[in-house]
Amino acid sequence: MYDVIVVGARISGASTAMLLSKAGHRVLLLDRAVFPGGKAAATNLVHPPGILRLKKWGLLDELTATGCPPIREYGLQSGPARLMAELPSVEGVNEAYSPERSRLDQILLDAAVKAGAELRTGVSLRSLLTDEHGTVTGVRGETEDRTPVIEHARLVVGADGSNSTVARLVDAEKYDAHPVLNKSHWSYWEGLPHDGRVRTYRHAHKHAFTWPTHDGLTIVGVALPVADFKARSDEDRDRTVISAFEEVDPARAELLRQTKRADRWMTGSVPNFLRRSDGPGWALVGDAGYTRDPITAAGITDALRSAELLSEAVDAGLTGRRPLPEALASYGRQRDALVSGHYRYTRDHATIANHSREEIAFIRAMTRSPTHGRDMVGMFATMIHPSQFYSAANIHALLDHLEPGAGPGWKLRMVRWLVRGAPRHVPPAPRVADRLIAKNLGPMGTYLA
Ligand SMILES: Cc1cc2nc3c(=O)[nH]c(=O)nc-3n(C[C@H](O)[C@H](O)[C@H](O)COP(=O)(O)OP(=O)(O)OC[C@H]3O[C@@H](n4cnc5c(N)ncnc54)[C@H](O)[C@@H]3O)c2cc1C
Known part of the structure; x- marks a missing residue:
């Protein structure tokens, strides 16, 4: 009997297994793949919040020792607007890296095994064991030569990617789903x-x-x-x-x-969706629970962060500090709060619609404002929440960096455009009289008034 069985041993699975093993839990880590695997079909970029997790877990030095070069600036160019800015810092980390995936996967896998997780590769999950109440109690799988594998645990974690077998078997519903863009x-x-x-x-x-x-x-x-x-x-x-x-x-x-x-x-290409993240005896982490278009290159960073959140919740549940179902439900809420703003931003980006004149004017303004430029690339890198970036105070300050000579007419136009809910990841304001909007906008409202 294990405390936790983790299905899927790459970014999210190996991290979850490592963190739970370090916390003293008995973990079985399964994957149908045999490692080292080949090159993964991904473009590898890990934003600073992901790098921070590797640093906290004592793995960043191993990554840099492989010779992977640091990345400190991101550029977002659209038509005549050429923004290139330094990344903001999160707890002292202001670097991204784009490690070739099999190397990052292997670093995390070795760390999981070193922490005490039992690794079995070449094992495919086929079905889940459940008790009379429908609570998941273990896994049934098979090896490459079709030898059956049956194991029991207090919790089964699906870290098995966007086509998650665990999610299918527990019928975890998708929400906020959008097709491949x-x-x-x-x-x-x-x-x-x-x-x-x-x-x-x-x-x-x-x-x-x-x-x-x-x-x-x-x-x-x-x-x-x-x-x-x-x-x-x-x-x-x-x-x-x-x-x-x-x-x-x-x-x-x-x-x-x-x-x-x-x-x-x-x-x-991948579709976009969130999945219910937990239920009786099971939880989902990484792409299994949340898959988004790769255009903002955030899947690995999100997988590392959600592995951290899930491990903290599971540890609280298994050690009795909190009932496990309550701890898992709170993990789901935390995950959604963490990712939902960036999810909308990513979907918006993923349409690859040409930017409007207002958007281009805004990006140009950001090139003139060092803090807005930095925060914009920080938003791309999952470091700044869109609601923070598009806050009234931040936008008000940005209006001062519009094209030199842009008169109050342009400012008014920009405010109206933002208030009407464009870009699409900014929640639209209700369509009420401009005067009312102006009143609600605080300092920005003076332009409308
Ligand atoms: C084109 C493209 C480009 C991308 N570029 C980036 C990028 O630049 N930066 C970034 O952060 N993210 C990027 N991503 C996303 C990133 O690859 C994923 O978010 C990340 O791999 C998720 O990690 P994971 O551990 O959750 O799942 P995965 O990496 O998918 O691992 C799932 C594991 O589960 C195992 N498994 C599956 N089913 C079973 C089963 N039934 N039994 C046993 N084992 C099973 C698989 O063998 C696999 O090892 C990109 C994705 C795509 C498609």
């Missing part, structure tokens, strides 16, 4: 200079991106709305991606032409 082509490039920057570009319904990773390589790709995405030959994809850069950053496009692609092209 875009698809991307990306690959690894050799010979590009590394300057510690993430670059993203929005133009003509294309989202081009590039940032440094391990072994002197650079991730280069472009996301396109689903309707515009075509499966192409490698040569076609070279042309598609380089021409997307040509439109927004000709110098970088030239660099791409002068250097060379070092891997095959990969394709990726």
Whole structure:
């Protein structure tokens, strides 16, 4: 009998198993894969809150020892608005990294085993054991040679990715679900200079991106709305991606032409949803519980944070400090509070709609305001909540950085635009008379009044 069985041994599963083992619980960690696995189909970027978790867990030095270069600035370019800003700091961490996934997965897996988790690979979960009340009490799986595996535990955690078998077996309902919004082509490039920057570009319904990773390589790709995405030959994809850069950053496009692609092209897309995170005898963590478009590259960071939240809740439940069902329910609420703002922001971004004139004017204003520029990239990196960024005081201060010479007419236009609920991740204000809105807006309202 285990305290916890964790199904899925990558980012969220290995972290959860490590934290619970460190807290003294008996943990079985299962995965159908055999490690080390191959290159994961992901673009690897981990924002500072994820790096902070690795630091707290004593694993950051192991990561930096692999030679992965730090990233300190993010760029969000849209048409003529070219924002490049330093990342804000969270508890002293202001760096991101984009580690090649099999290396990060292995660091976390080794840490879980070192902390005492029992690892069994090559085991696929097939069904769950339940008692007469329907409470999950264990797992039934099988090895690659079809040997049955039956194990019991007080809690089964599904860390088995967005197509989670655990979620399917417990019928965990999805909410706030949205279909796949875009698809991307990306690959690894050799010979590009590394300057510690993430670059993203929005133009003509294309989202081009590039940032440094391990072994002197650079991730280069472009996301396109689903309707515009075509499966192409490698040569076609070279042309598609380089021409997307040509439109927004000709110098970088030239660099791409002068250097060379070092891997095959990969394709990726995921739907967007939250899933109920817990029930009697089970819980979900990482992508199993919350999957979002990769355009804001937040899945690993979210998986590390949710592993931390879940482990604290499970520890409280298993040690009797709190009833386990209550602790798990509170984990679900905390997770939703943590991610819901960024989830809306990500979905908005993932449509790859061209920015409106107002949005471009805002991004340009951010390039003139060091704090707003930093906070904007912080919002992209899951560090600043959209409601904080779009607070009346913050926007009021940003209006002072509009194009020099932009008169009160533009300010009024921007305030109206924000109040009417654009961009879409800002909750819309009710449609009431401008005078009423002005009254509610505090200092910003003076423009409307
Ligand atoms: C195209 C693309 C690009 C991305 N880019 C980024 C990025 O730049 N930055 C970022 O932070 N995130 C990115 N992500 C998201 C990121 O990859 C995920 O959020 C992250 O992998 C989630 O980790 P996880 O541990 O929850 O699940 P996973 O990494 O999916 O691991 C699930 C594990 O469960 C195991 N498993 C599944 N079913 C079973 C079963 N029945 N029995 C036993 N084992 C099972 C699998 O073998 C696997 O090892 C990207 C995703 C995509 C699709």
